Amino acid sequence: MFDSIAFILGTTLMYSTPLIFTALGGTISENAGVTNLGLEGMMTIGAFVGAAVGFIAGNPWIGFLAAGIAGGVLALFHALASVTFKADQVVSGIAINFIGPGLALFLSRVLFKGSTDTPPLSLDKKIPRPLNGLFPDNSFLDSVLNQYWTVYIAFFLVFAVWFLLYHTRFGLRLRACGEHPRAADTLGINVGLVQYVAVCLSGLLAGFGGAAMSVAVVANFRPALISGQGFIAIAAMIFGKWKPQGAMWACLLFGAAQGLVIFLGRSDIQSVIPIPSEILSMIPFILTLIILITFVGKAVAPSADGIPYDKESE
């Protein structure tokens, strides 16, 4: 019994981590008033760059940082469109979702002899587990807390982003840009600059999120690795009412559903409760829908979210 709970908790933490990074990115961008539907594409390029650079450099941390930078660079394009050229942010985000995965697979084929999978990292070249060996093997604490560094970083970042948004001058300015850019502008805040920084930070975090998948949860990049997680992170952000801690809980819930699916899919459990794997796989998504309907009610976005701020227009 304890084993099972430990297993589910452990997988929950592992699977929610990439989502937490990415959802935090979305939270920052949208609080600054820029919708970022391109998180999926930024996450994918991050997953590729993380695994590719990690493999070439022989160090997962270099890969992880490079992934963040790659996500940030892609986000710069989104910022250029959304902030400088007042583009339709949703459309620009959709474009990023074509460019990110397209570029990832293109580069993978160019760099790795035509393959869309990057070469696997050996076990000692993945992101390490800081608490490995601290607890007895297969004990409760070992199953739950013996996680990759990325897991701890993600939870630290939840706190950091919360602090940034609600307890720093920059955070106040950032939220002002999302709520009422004209008022922010009148008070001398450089709305465009704040939004550029926010969007790039969101890309950085989404890139980290992708790498948290490709150099920690698994050991390489492959085409279907991210498929949809960027969108799930967006759902988590909205579900979490555009707040970092809310997004974290939503990601944990989604990770828990995923953990439950993996648990129920184990052969020893299947022999007791046989449920077709396809039906099991639906659970997280059905659960999210039900929760959205019953518990959350109307989620309210920052009021100027998604609307390009134009100084000149009335």
Place this chain on the structure above:
Amino acid sequence: MSNGAPATVDLQELGVSRKKVSPLVLTLLSVFFGLVIGGIVLAVAGYDPFKAYWVILVGTFSRPKYIAYTVIYATPLIITGLSFAFANKTGLFNIGAEGQFIIGAIAAAVLGYYLHLPPVLHVLACLLVGMVAAAVWGGLAGYLKARFGVHEVISTIMLNWIALYLNNYVVSVIKTAEHLTNPTTPMIRSSARIELFAVWKDSAAGQAWRGVHPFWDDILRTPFNLGIVFALVFAVVVWFILNRTTLGYELRAVGYNRFAAEYGGINVKRSMFFSMAIGGALAGAAGVCHVLGWTRYIAELAASEGYGFDGLACALIGSSNPFGCILGGLLFGTLKYGGSKIQNELGAPTEIINIVIGMIVFFVAMPKLMSLLINQFRRGENHVR
């Protein structure tokens, strides 16, 4: 959230010319820039971009067979594009075409095999059930938005995944029931096929006729099917509903300003539901046509196939206009089919096409940048004079 159309930008605002830039010019320019950037990426990676585009051009237009394939590739994208464009006119963002397409495909594959009906009726039955099922799937997202305020982008993403696993569940059940070795459903019956002359073309008489008609023979080598006819009909129907009916007027009114529409006595919640349901029916029809016309079965899916998102991009390039969707779809058909050939001919990764498509959409999103560029160009001309 605007309706995604490249708005006409008044250049007077920008302080130089009085001329307005038409959306068509903006779109064509976006396509051009998308191709240029794709070319630069190819060149940086060490491939000859001119050769690559030449391969795409030759690989799309040099034989009747190639043109037929381009149309076959374009068909589902035109219809999912219409699906997105329709809901978009009501201000809704239908990311769910992906899942609605799958629902339609499931219905077509199951009914196409298990129903026993005469030819035309069989097709109509598949189409009707597929569209209704997908309308329910899409309408559900509309209902959740109207009744509970659940954002349609989230609900449709969730519904897309549920549809994908439903597809896999149906395939596994049927595979077991029919004792098949591969994770697919059995081929649909010939009465449900919409491929042109599907049976006749392989008969002795058909073979003989094809022997003396090389042009038609080349086209009949492909699974060229009635799907494109359906797509064109749907485009006209969508245009008609939106522009010539009360329902369409109401849907568009909600899209322009839902508060004004509500004040004007339009039932906004009902409009949202109908908009998503009709959008769903269209995406479902795309799935039906795809199965009846081309694949003839459904298989287990590891990830979504992208018909919904590709269609979305077609609609954006086509300014969410029904006829723009047709052109957008054909452009995508060209890029996707022609682009699949550069891998063999040049060894250049096919994924360059997704980069090109993404860049086109990216430029379409920025009418302001495009107008500025045109403006610069015109100013340059004036200096010359």
